[in-house]
Amino acid sequence: MRVTTSFPLGTLRDTPSEAEIISHQLLLKAGYIRRVNSGIYAYMPIMLRVIEKISAIIDRELNSIGCTKLLLPQLHPADLWKKSERWEGYTAGEGIMFNLKDRQGKEFGLAPTHEEVITSIASEIINSYKQLPQCFYQIQTKFRDEIRPRFGLMRSREFIMKDGYSFHSSEKDLASFYEEVGNAYENIFKSCGIDTVGVEADSGAIGGASSKEFMVTADTGEDSILFTQSGSYAANIEKAVSIPSQPIPLKDNISGLIETPQQKTILEICEKNNLDPTQIIKVVVFLAQFEGKLEVPILACIRGDQHINEVKLFNLLNKLYSSNLLNLGKIEDKNIIEENLVDFPIGFIGPDLDNNTIKATSNWDKKWTRIIDHSASNLSSFLSGANKVNWHKFFQEFSFTSKDYIVEDIRNAKKGDRIKDDDNEELKEKKGIEIGHIFQLGQKYSEKLNAKFSDRDGQLKNLWMGCYGIGVTRIAQAAIEQNHDKKGICWPIQISPFEVIIIPTNLKDPIQIELTEQIYKNFLINKIDVLLDDRDERAGVKFKDAELIGIPFQIIIGRDSIKKEVELICRTNNTKFKISSDKLLEKFISESEIMYNKNS
RNA sequence: CGGGGCGUGGCGCAGCUUGGUAGCGCGGGUGCUUUGGGAGCACUAGGUCGCAGGUUCGAAUCCUGUCGCCCCGACCA
Known part of the structure; x- marks a missing residue:
């Protein structure tokens, strides 16, 4: 390919301001992609x-x-997706499927x-x-x-x-x-x-x-x-399973209520009352919205030092109920609470919250689905919300199983956790x-x-x-x-748009032109992916562009053309070989072989 | 969805506070010089200032609305 006649480059002098991460900036700056709209790009020839x-x-x-x-096909009839019961989930709510109607009003989705x-x-x-x-x-x-x-x-x-x-x-x-x-x-x-x-x-x-x-x-x-x-x-953090650290046991002589005004976080409660997060059970309330308008309030409990994994919770609920779970979100909107709940002391909820808190007039399921994570299910003494604003309560000999709790893993594994009891190896992130x-x-x-x-x-x-x-x-x-430096992209040779770029430094010099053409043709005949930068530009411009677009090898044809000598440069480590033009192909093949083998 | 920022030639930006009819760098074109690391000089083309209303003699600038783009986001129970 020749840059002037068949392969315009379209590199930019400045980085477009829209790009944040380096790979995105380089794709734009080096002219690989052009943005057409948010999240929609044109793939340029390179x-x-x-x-x-x-x-x-x-x-x-x-x-x-x-x-x-x-x-x-990419245009899918809704009927097909309704058969698999994914149409609703993919189009309603947070659904990610673009969908449309044809002139007859028939529904379609873009795959x-x-x-x-x-x-x-x-x-x-x-x-x-x-x-x-x-x-x-x-x-x-x-x-x-x-x-x-x-x-x-x-x-x-x-x-x-x-x-x-x-x-x-x-x-x-x-x-x-x-x-x-x-x-x-x-x-x-x-x-x-x-x-x-x-x-x-x-x-x-x-x-x-x-x-x-x-x-x-x-x-x-x-x-x-x-x-x-x-x-x-x-494992992906969404899926990872690990063993939580050992809790610090709560003294068994503590019981009753404690006043905890303005103590919104677990940490604040611990600080003010001399407790450890492992001695607290936090209760998080969710609303699960299923296909077919079924809405179920969820009471999810976990040890104070741990965090709920909403993906695990989502999957669990999806398994528990026969219809598809469309959406799972925390209950925190005042109006929604007002409409559906009564005596609901948000921030101070305990695991023994009564089903009566759900209003008779609400459309929700009339009892809380109660789920507790393994990290908390075997605690019998702990502090939790007292179901009363500004109050917490010490629970003693509380039994989750007798309160209809489903015991499951709904916890985020985290770095530092162990995998097995008999193995001290810790998770890294x-x-x-x-x-x-x-x-x-x-x-x-x-x-x-x-x-x-x-x-x-x-x-x-x-x-x-x-x-x-x-x-x-x-x-x-x-x-x-994974592969770039200050100058630009450094493609792995296997997926680079070209294996090598030829840069004649002075197109006014007939000797250079002749040598360039000779080398270019020879590489083409030998089925090498070669780009010839035959623009009548200053050498510096062509060097910069070659580095920016990241072709793994450059052949520089310059002053030594008169001696039939050229340079072969490796983009990644900047190794230079001065070499006679009749040895060039051979040298290129052996050098590129090394690179192919190194990567695969 | 919530929060923040930005819309001014192809790209990067200034001008807006304090209204007076648009500017800089790069890029493009032409010519001369230069020629191994994004050249120099000269000339030149190119803009509905996101869009729609409003205020005003006059709006890129002030007000209202709207659209678009970019970034960030729920240790909180």
């Missing part, structure tokens, strides 16, 4: 080459484990994911166990109406994703294929030249049994991951960017969409399904987050 490189790596690895590529479509198609083409297993994937734009798009391609409303869906005759076959995909993913990320860590994860709105996320560790990541140094355990996620869906979708096959015994059975995602555009940005 960006498309990166996307295509990543896609090719994905194709290679997935094809090697027998996956088949196809392309599914955020494709389980429904692929399952309905698979059910039509798969009839027998003899056709299984089967895995289809596509690489395509997804649409999500994010609450707050940010960080460029990291959280955008339109992004490119590889999504794959597998179909199996048994749970066992699904589990073993899931492992295979996990391994293929490791290869893909390694081949892309990025460092990732696989962690246990929550399966979220997609649903299903087991799921694993692949994270790029970076300080700008939006997720927190907890792991042990030895690698024995790694890092930020991560999720770039891949694999799920064992089980039969959730096949059941709802009636996707069956005839098994060996002639019986109709539901297909076992897995689903597997990779954020293609996110990989590109995460790679920059």
